[in-house]
Amino acid sequence: MGGVELARPLYFWLGTLATVAGVLLHLPMYLHGADMHYRLAGMPMDLPMTIGMVLIVAGLVVTAWGLVPPGAFAARPAAEVRVRALDDQRMRPAHIGLIVVMSVAVVIDAMKPITLGFVSPGMVEEYGLRSPLNPGGDLPVALLPLSGLTGTVLGSLLWGWLGDKIGRKPSILYAGVLFIGTAICGVMPSFEGNLAMCLAMGLGAGGMLPIAFSLLAETIPPRHKGWVMVLIGGNLAVAYLLASFLSATLAPEYSWRVLWLVGLPTGVFLILLNRFIPESPRFLLAHGRDAEAHAIMARYGATLTSESDVERVQDEHEGGYSRLFRAPFTGLTTAVVILGLSIGLVTYGFQLWIPSNLRSLGLDQSAADRALADSTLLGLPLIFISAAMYGLWSAKKTIVVLSALVGAALVVLSFSGETLAHDRTWLYVLLAGPIVGTAAIAAVLAAYSSEIYPTRVRSRGSGLSAGVGKFGGVAVTGVLVAGAAAPSIGMTALLGAVPLLLAVVAVLVFGVEPVKGPAGAPAEPAKV
Incomplete structure (x- = not known):
């Protein structure tokens, strides 16, 4: 995929297929609720849903095994070198392609937490939650964004660590599989089930933008990096546009639940899209995959630079965040x-x-x-x-x-x-x-x-x-x-x-x- 081999491709694809199958087994429950405008609150989980949950959990475990390179957690970062694009390098078709692909990936990723605001009115009505639309409700609907936001905070830490340990590409791929699995938010009979799934969704959504910026730092010429980062980060607005459009066109007919179910096709698309996303050359060098690293650097006009002794000493002794203040x-x-x-x-x-x-x-x-x-x-x-x-x-x-x-x-x-x-x-x-x-x-x-x-x-x-x-x-x-x-x-x-x-x-x-x-x-x- 994109010139970079997965650790165990067979396990990755088996895990992904199991996760997709697990989500599909939830859809009959959703479709059976059509005559009730898809109101599923309080309904018991049937046998296909139970089997589907088992498949999703197993699929996520098998997918992770397929993505983690052997010795990933024992490898040391290539601290003595940095990878950067040459400053006088022109923007190549490879750079433009990466900008387009990462823009689409960020849009798909950002749609997940943005959707929280559009599903809230429907959830308030179906679960009887407390909100501006229903001041006398029971549990506050604000628990939903709190759960999702907590997930994104934890996800930012988790995905930053994973990106360094298993690579940028596997981290993005796993986020895509997690998006597929958490699409079952759209079939959860209880509000508490939605809270748990929303936390998991946030875990996947929290780290995409930092990973995207890390890849850009190693591939985009420095004199172009600023406006490219602004352009890609600004795709949060495009994600809002798509989320509001889907809510306006689909939710009146298929209820708020369909906004979560779109996580299935968008997650699959994100996985297919990642064949065009490179791995971090610095990560590849740390794992002894020099040929792959140099092939990617040649494609994007990047080079290796030595980290000076001064920089290493400063990085080790400058303290924590208090130094910024x-x-x-x-x-x-x-x-x-x-x-x-x-x-x-x-x-x-x-x-x-x-x-x-x-x-x-x-x-x-x-x-x-x-x-x-x-x-x-x-x-x-x-x-x-x-x-x-x-x-x-x-x-x-x-x-x-x-x-x-x-x-x-x-x-x-x-x-x-x-x-x-x-x-x-x-x-x-x-x-x-x-x-x-x-x-x-x-x-x-x-x-x-x-x-x-x-x-x-x-x-x-x-x-x-x-x-x-x-x-x-x-x-x-x-x-x-x-x-x-x-x-x-x-x-x-x-x-x-x-x-x-x-x-x-x-x-x-x-x-x-x-x-x-x-x-x-x-x-x-x-x-x-």
Whole structure:
């Protein structure tokens, strides 16, 4: 596959087929519920579903065995070398193909957690959960995103570790099989079953973007890497567009459950897609697979560079994340943290609950979903504009402009959101900011945090910017689970607007412009 052999191909394909068969055995239960509009709450699991569960668990175990290379957990990383594309290398067809394939992979991956907001209204109705649509419900529906978000946090840690141990390609393949298996969320008779499956889904979805960026770092010429990362990260908005479109077209007829069942075909497609994704040359070198590593480097115009003794000593003795909060990085890290936190609050506060909030304002399910799809489509060009601004203009100014625009839109929505339900034109325009603009800011921040810190703390800086976003999500969903406040459109908009506008000030005061060193790699910030 893509010039890189799997460890045990037969076991991988047997495990994948068993997982697919296990999901298919759940479908008769779903289809039998057609005359009840697919309401399955409280129904007992039948024999085919039980057999299917066993097949899925067995399939995941066998698939893992098929993907783990012999001696994977004993191999040492190739710490003495780095793999990087030559700075003067032109973009080749191989680079363009990788960008397209990784964009599609990120869209498929991101659709999983994004779907949480679109299934919530249907789950509230079927399971009698507490939400803005049903304040007197029993369990809070916010437990669902809390479960999924917890899974993504754990998945980020797990997949980062797996990517180093078993390789980037096997890690992505296993995520695809996990997406297939967790498609049975769409047939779970109980809310508790959905919580367990949602946690597993989050485990698979948590690590795709970091793995994608790791591959790009070794294959994309450094002078193009910034705008490429923004472009690929911005595909979160494309994922939102597809999720809202599927909800508008399929959910009214086939219920919210079908939005989980699409994990079967998209997971299979992701697995087939990965034949075009290369393995990390650095990983291959660590496992003695030099011929495969050099073939991939030749295809993408990459080369080996020796890590200097200074870099190794610095990496070993610079301490943990606390180093980011000491001079000369204190102000810069403060700006990154505030911006990352605001992204998490908008994504898991405003975005997650906007499908429910639009329905509470009087829009039916189809109208609410189409409004979100149209708003996303309207704002989609912003992703390409952001990539161009970042690559051709200014990274710092791009962050400031995007954050200010999204913050302003959220302020208007926080005070006028309910009345705007009757003015569809302005509603669509204002919704485009928090939906597409937030995806653009998240992509820009990922690229920015990987460039502004020097080598010795760069990986920790990138990890911090991603982690605080998830922390913001955990915080806001935890508050909602506790029932401290009802997630109205005004409250969730204001919750995101305040830290986002604070981030504008912080970036203006403390932000720096990435400076390219002689080798094309980011140099030390001149002054922070």
